[in-house]
Amino acid sequence: MKKLIPIAVATALLLTACGNGNYAATQIPEAPKPAPTSAAPPAAAACDKTTELQSYAPEGALPAPMQMPDGTTMGKIQARGRLIAGVSADSLHLGSRNPISGQIEGFDIDMINAVADAIFGKPADGQPHKVELRVISSPQRIPSLENKSVDIVARNMTINCERWKRIAFSAEYYRSGQKTLVQRDSTAKSLQDLSGQTICAPAGSTSLDNLKKANPKIKPVTADTDTGCLVLFQQGKADGISGDDTVLAGDAAQDPYAKVLTERISDEPYGLGINKGNIDFVRFVNGVLAQMKTPPAAGGPSEWMKSYNTWLGTDLGKLTAPPTAAYGR
Structure with missing residues (x-):
């Protein structure tokens, strides 16, 4: 079936980045490499399938807003006057730009706003949260934390041992699962039915790794963003998209010619990403x-x-x- 609908409207929305509140969000073209440092990074804790979801337990009650202890990561954020977060602007329902208000909103954004409110206090009605949202792609999530261009990342990021080697995670805040989106008239029931076909998954994602393992006969293609995969699908350059059910639900809502298969090929536990040296901030976020x-x-x-x-x-x-939540680190 040929589609006569326009490319996803979200693509146009990505061309201009503007922030939540009074801060202009920065769309990062390419995250620079971390600056060399003489300080040794924290030793990596042992990690396997039984421990990968364990984060750092909160320590006592949260400090009152605007009372962050001096010298802590939270104190530095308070002194700056805003929390800087790496987010998506094209993942409908998770982090996407509202075409009417121009604000980035969604489930992931609610997590970020809650952290900011714990540091600065809840804003008065009609006032913005003290957050600067920086639009980043999937491959930029970890480098943006390593080079400290953001304080925290909320971008449907799966917790796993390989990533724990480079960054720290909050406790799990959502359990997603990988599924596959195809054309509505497709007869496929599972990935095994898509052998030889081209399936898109975001670059730098666990979805891409899982896709290759689930069916090596699939022809994978990548894009930096969720909308990038949707564009390839709508242009006929990809026969389907494989990714988190949260993201695919948003894709299907934007394309009446698409459907999501019921087959779930993995569990994807989401965590908020934080620089591995800022363990005090991880504990604080877990308290939030x-x-x-x-x-x-x-x-x-x-x-x-x-x-x-x-x-x-x-x-x-x-x-x-x-x-x-699972703790134990």
Whole structure:
């Protein structure tokens, strides 16, 4: 079936980067290599499939907003006046630019705003969060943390041992899974039915690695962004897209000629990425996530559940609880 619809509108939205609040977001063309340092990096903890989701436990109660201890990573962020976060601007429902307001919004952005509010306090109604959102591609996530051009990354990033060698992660804040998007009239039921076909996955992603392992007979092609894969799919240069179900749900919402196969080929636990030397900040962020996941004493959904229901619940179904944090590092 030939498609007569335009290329994803999100592509045009990526051409201009503007920030959340009063700070101009920076679209980073290429993250520079980390500057050499004489200080030895923290020793890497042992990591395997039984421990890779373990992060650093929070230490006591969170300090009050605007009362971050001197010398801490949080204190430095407070002194700067804003949290700098690496995010996506083209992953619908996770981090994407609202075409009406021009603001980047989504589930991942809610996680970032909660961290900023814990440092600076919640803004008054109508006022922006003290966050600078920097639009980065999938391959730029880890380098941006290593060279400290951002404080934190919230860009549907899977926690795994290989990445723990270079950065630190928060506790798991969402459990995604890899699926495949194809044309609506496709008869395929699984990746095995797509042998010989061209499937797109973002460069530098676990989705690309999983795709190659799941069916070596597939012809993989990459793009730097989620929208890049959607563009290739809509141009007929890719027969499908393989990626996180969160991202593919957003792709399908933008293309009425697409569908997502039910086959789930992996679990993808998301963590917030942080420079591996800033362990105090990891512990702080984990304290923020723990608060978000806890329902209020008066009853009702937690802040985490409210965010999930707002951005992901309609497409991905009802959840009874957020993922449980694992500590032990």
